């Protein structure tokens with residue numbers, strides 16, 4: 001079982017949360033905000049277990065309530081999710097959930113309501129929840145969990161204690177992954193790929209790793225504008241992967257820049273020789289130029305420019321950098 005200590009690197013408030021839930025001095029509503037895979041759900045689960053635990057050292061992980069929370073089968077712990085087939089959480093779903101926490105607890109120790117993708121609540125749903133947060137039922141604790149706190153109404157946020165979660169450094173994340181049983185090289189690659197978000201690192205599939213390797217070769221083989229089109233064409237039609245392609249290119253550029261700036265050696269990232277050579281031979285200035293090109297491409301996508309054009313702009317920049325520094 002995971003413990004609060006496993007998440008100390010991801011939020012400054014882990015110790016305080018543990019203490020508050022163990023003593024019963026917790027507030028009634030929390031907003032856990034931070035990127036995907038930074039431990040928000042796991043910590044919420046630990047808080048709930050601690051509140052309901054009957055063991056000495058809370059959470060013990062072995063008493064009845066702890067095991068029921070871990071198994072997702074505690075009758076007083078409610079998860080609020082979108083209805084099947086829907087993306088948003090509507091007002092009806094919130095009403096129903098509030099009615100459920102309104103009835104008295106099945107077991108001693110209070111109730112919990114968790115909303116794992118809180119940003120999915122419609123404005124009406126949020127307003128409905130707001131009324132409950134303003135006059136919370138006795139003994140119920142609410143956890144709103146999101147990677148997009150900006151999608152929540154300010155009035156909702158003001159009713160919650162906000163706890164921010166952060167990614168770990170690549171080294172810390174790799175160490176955590178090793179502790180969870182991954183091999184050293186695999187852990188290192190995943191930690192980099194996920195930008196230090198341990199949960200994301202665990203979810204990465206082989207396909208994503210292969211994509212990153214393939215792109216590190218394709219992108220850094222473009223030594224003249226004439227080579228751009230072939231690479232764009234190889235990636236432009238797979239709509240589902242376009243976001244992954246952009247994330248992967250951004251990650252590769254970030255790693256190259258880090259290596260140029262004296263951070264982790266590029267060999268550890270497991271890229272194609274073309275990307276490794278770029279990191280070793282190109283000046284820092286060039287890495288920075290690529291980073292700006294990626295940011296511009298992201299902005300282009302944000303203003304509905306086609307993926308092919310945005311990707312092309314990055315590749316043109318790469319070819320320009322090769323020409324400029326002529327190695």
Ligand SMILES: [Zn+2]
Pocket residue numbers: 052053054055058059060061062063064065066067
């Ligand atoms: Zn327990």
